[in-house]
Amino acid sequence: MSENAWTYAKTMQSITVATAFFGVLFGLVQYRQNSENEFRRQQYLDRLEHYKVVAEAVSVLYKVRERYDDESTGEGRGPTKIELDAAAAEEDTFWRMYWGKMFLVESKQVETLMINLGECLPLNSCTREDHKKRHKALLCGLRKDLSGTWKIEFEEIKDDFLSTSCATLK
16 A cells, blocks of 8 residues: 555545534433523423413412402392302412412512412402402513513513503513
8 A cells, every 4th residue: 555545545534523422412412402492482481371370279269359459349140159260269379379389480579460460369358449440450460570581572461551561560
């Protein structure tokens, strides 16, 4: 074997080893990045799911609170037994989420807003306006936190009170 052939063979071997090494290295880096992205994605989905549960719970509580106030002002009927039972279940859900799953995913701002609304539970422990303000502030806080997490912008809110509440959280 001539010296040129031997040099060519060694060069090709070196190139093959280097290509294999960098291929494996690139694959490991990609695997790690994909694993981190998948983990982060699952955290975001968990946060979204937990926020949906909380939003549903506080919405039911708010509706029943409105019924209480309608009855006391004579503007309508009070809550039915079924609505009161639903409110009790949703209040339980609110506190279960606060003391459990939300601890794992919520931001500091959402935690503060949940505490603020929690001070209005049971339903008749705050004025109607205070409850409404805290309820809407929590919904805006959930929305804002999701917007930051997913790096998306939600459309402007059409409701005057809610858009004012959300604007104060920016």
